[in-house]
Amino acid sequence: MPNPFIRKLERRFQLSEADRQALIQASTKVRHVPAGEDLISEGDVPDHVFLIQRGFACRYKILPNGSRSIVAYLVPGDMCDLHVAILGQMDHSIGTLSPCDVVAIPRETVEDLTTNFPTLNRAFWWAPLVDEATLREWLVNMGRRPADLQVAHILCEVLVRLQAVGLATENSYDLPITQVDLSDTAGLSNVHVNRVLQELRGQGLIVTKGRHMTIPESSA
Amino acid sequence: MPNPFIRKLERRFQLSEADRQALIQASTKVRHVPAGEDLISEGDVPDHVFLIQRGFACRYKILPNGSRSIVAYLVPGDMCDLHVAILGQMDHSIGTLSPCDVVAIPRETVEDLTTNFPTLNRAFWWAPLVDEATLREWLVNMGRRPADLQVAHILCEVLVRLQAVGLATENSYDLPITQVDLSDTAGLSNVHVNRVLQELRGQGLIVTKGRHMTIPESSA
DNA sequence: GCATAGGATTAACACAGGTTGCTCTGAACC
């Protein structure tokens, strides 16, 4: 399977063979991480960058009342926290939602890449801007739309993002996360997420078979 | 009054006299914009950067049902959309909430600044990262906290941000926006924002006199 | 001084979604 990160970048940037080789070089050391583990904790000053190769992770914060608020998904091909250095320290944590394959790229390697490969440098700055736009989208979506639209939005976003790295068909994908994860994302109770999913199933908008999610309409 | 943008940067970066002069040079052409006007519209590919010198503006999106969702405030010293170029086009609009004094810096000038003044370059990349962290904070705050905490959070955030540019006292500031603006921010109805404000006043957590907002507890 | 308009305030009513607590299912493990 081709490197999903490279695959994602190539949809947007013209990578030279040298760019591609450099990225492949940098991401040889794959580490396996089980579900429910932190990659980076709030307050950390990470000295390397993580690249998700397989599985789902998320950015999250723990509220004073102990509940977890997921503020972003990280799917294969996503990179975390290239630029935290400028900010100082992490304002949130990053944890796995499913078992993941993760590459940790040391800071020096990243600096080397950005210095010697202008296209990669550009690409590395582009990623957080996309993240920011997605955050705005989520902010609009969560909390001010009825629960069914919220959940539907999330499911569709994941479809599109997985398609971009070749991990989804025209209208379906594997979703290795629980309903509780979904509820922590949408800011709904798990009970209500369950209600909503059933309603969506009832309307034929989604079809689930175990962890496999199909969205029939999306192929129309 | 000193330039609020410079004031903000100096809290974080060591600006040389040259840096400061370059910024002052770049922001001489102040434009006055009345309330309720767009600076940039969704879909635009802006060819200059805006710097708010006075007044409140916001990033917002219009939902399919016509309602407005405010996803960020821009207060004096804030800069908008230095880096949209990388993304392509604006995914949201920027509009004034109150009358504003705005400086438009042409792209070439920005490029000149980032090329010739390393500290400024660093500062310009720092700003959107802060924006992103703020967005995460908002995403957590809005929609999954009771309305009173949401509104309180917003009011306190504005206090801190205005203090950073010398436009607030220890515990008070001028808030030139309406309750409708607040409700479009929190994702609440204007009626409920009104209820919440009265409750906060009743508890002595805020004191309002016209547009002037005081938060007694914050000085404790 | 009067008219006007945007903003703030209030009240009555309806409902989406939270909470609690239970049951059911299936996979992993001994």
Add this chain to the structure above:
DNA sequence: GGTTCAGAGCAACCTGTGTTAATCCTATGC
């Protein structure tokens, strides 16, 4: 084959917030 446990499903009840729609206030312009 039985046990265990996480995840999914379900029902009853309750409350926070939205909706509507009317009224009041305060600046502003004529």
